[in-house]
Amino acid sequence: MKILIIDDERSIRNTMKEILEFEGHEVALAQDGREGVEAALHNSFDAIFCDIKMPEMDGMEVLETLTNEGCEASIIMISGHGDIDTAVKCIRLGAYDFIQKPLDLNRILITLKNATDKSTLVKETKILKKKVSGKYEIVGSSPAIQHILDVVDRVAATDARVLITGSNGTGKELVARRLHEKSPRAAMPFIEVNCAAIPGELIESELFGHEKGAFTSAIKQHKGKFEQAEGGTLFLDEIGDMSLAAQAKVLRVLQENKLNRVGSDKDITVNVRVVAATNKNITKEIEEGRFREDLYHRLSVILIHVPSLSERKEDIPALVDHFIKRISEESGMAPKKVSPEAIRELQKLPWPGNIRELRNVTERLMILCGNVITGEDVKTFATPAI
Helix, strand or coil: CEEEEECCCHHHHHHHHHHHHHCCCEEEEECCHHHHHHHHHHCCCCEEEEECCCCCCCHHHHHHHHHHCCCCCEEEEEECCCCHHHHHHHHHCCCCEEEECCCCHHHHHHHHHHHHHHHHHHHHHHHHHHHHHHHCCCCCCCHHHHHHHHHHHHHCCCCCCEEEECCCCCCHHHHHHHHHHCCCCCCCCEEEEECCCCCCCCHHHHHHCECCCCCCCCCCCECCHHHHCCCCEEEEECHHHCCHHHHHHHHHHHHHCEECCECCCCCEECCCEEEEEECCCHHHHHHCCCCCHHHHHHHCCEEEECCCHHHCHHHHHHHHHHHHHHHHHHHCCCCCEECHHHHHHHHHCCCCCHHHHHHHHHHHHHHHCCCEECHHHHHHHCCCCC
């Protein structure tokens, strides 16, 4: 563990250095606040011990500067003139803990252990977020994809409702997630509902919740997806498959920002951004009486169409490269090279399953082929025997 000690008293610096190095830590020293800030911003430390009373730049200024600069180390303040108000101020400014002089060895070591645990959790969380973010990355440089990215970046900051259209497997969910991640609601829940996968008799309970005893199997109160997404984004996937009765209730929520749980007449106010998607021709669904026109107009403030893979074949090289990296990370398989001939063969295929199918084919080729995926490999393995 790398530790920085910032203190103008040489005896304290040296004593703490001896103690922490004896415990197996790597220790750096700074004799004043300015030197400490310089060291902290140009090196990676797990924890920083910082005295409060120092000439020129005191510990509170050091703490505020490092916090504002995004320093990730756990900062532990130390002082011989501490009181409750000072301790509270330190914590509010971003300090991990506050220790009074004379320093107690056990207190130092316990605080350091807790700070280490916190630092580890923060790092693990960032790694997980990076993995999740990578999982939903939109890959491609074709004009169609660049147009989608441009629209998403402009619309994300608003609360405008968005209707995403496109065939199965084109990546409609990725667009919805990017809208959420780029929006001011990014820190709040992203709740997804596959309307096609929920039986018609359960869709209202899933979306709006129910009260205990509302129906035979309602043994306790249940919050629906709208309430679960409070403050965040609700993604209604395959909304074209939703029943007309459920559509009417969704329309009411969109109009009034209020809902009733099944079995209750009490209004519940919700603050949710709704993003919907469908693989159906909604205009045709409206003409044939299977989709409400007023709901369509409520949902389609912004329309985004995601093209099929056959309409953006120039993105196949980047997509294959992306999938090879992802599959290698997830499975532990060594990454493989793809020959230009293999790319050309992949671009000749019709791809009825779109991006999802390309991902599956890429994984199949990685499993079955040698270190370099060739054009012959694509001809042999890209289309499975039925």
